[in-house]
Amino acid sequence: MHPSAGWTLRRAAIPDAADIAAVHVACWRHAYAGLVPDHMLASLSVGARAATWARILAERAQGPGTTVHVACEAGRILGFVACGGQRSAELRERFAGEVSAIYVLHQAQGQGVGRALMASAARDLLAGGMHAAALWVLRDNRPARRFYERLKGKLAAERMDVRGDVSLAEVAYGWRALTVLAR
Numbered sequence: 001m002h003p004s005a006g007w008t009l010r011r012a013a014i015p016d017a018a019d020i021a022a023v024h025v026a027c028w029r030h031a032y033a034g035l036v037p038d039h040m041l042a043s044l045s046v047g048a049r050a051a052t053w054a055r056i057l058a059e060r061a062q063g064p065g066t067t068v069h070v071a072c073e074a075g076r077i078l079g080f081v082a083c084g085g086q087r088s089a090e091l092r093e094r095f096a097g098e099v100s101a102i103y104v105l106h107q108a109q110g111q112g113v114g115r116a117l118m119a120s121a122a123r124d125l126l127a128g129g130m131h132a133a134a135l136w137v138l139r140d141n142r143p144a145r146r147f148y149e150r151l152k153g154k155l156a157a158e159r160m161d162v163r164g165d166v167s168l169a170e171v172a173y174g175w176r177a178l179t180v181l182a183r
Helices: 014-031 038-042 046-061 111-129 142-150
Strands: 008-011 067-073 078-086 097-104 132-137 153-164 166-175
Touching: 008 046, 008 111, 014 046, 014 067, 014 097, 014 111, 046 067, 067 111, 078 111, 097 111, 111 132, 132 153, 142 166
Parallel strands: 097 132
Antiparallel strands: 008 067, 067 078, 078 097, 132 166, 153 166
């Protein structure tokens, strides 16, 4: 799809679970260093994440659910996006769709991978009848927030995400018309 950039987009399949998990953990450890407690990052397990992604991909193979798209270069996954119906009750009325995860390896950022993944998710959500979508991001993750703002995302909500003994401040960005992202 993006031959001049050297990478392509495709829908993820069950055999991609371990590679998606490896990207997920690497991105968390890079992007969230200093934003979440060190013990959270140290406890991340590619094996545990792989099992979760395998389950998500298997459920999708059996019917509607979370769709995952990957950006690949020479058979290696550079990044991924997951999307589906909105899970957050406080956003559901305004944003039927959700981007539940988007991660791009640090070395692949700035090449249009994230923008292409978001466009792919937007097209998928539109095809499923969802014309608006939102996502949650750590409030202090400035690079990610700038990325969503460049994509015309608008602040839509704030919350505290409590994970065990850790409380993480998050903000939601929303797109009332996914056609803006789908290009």
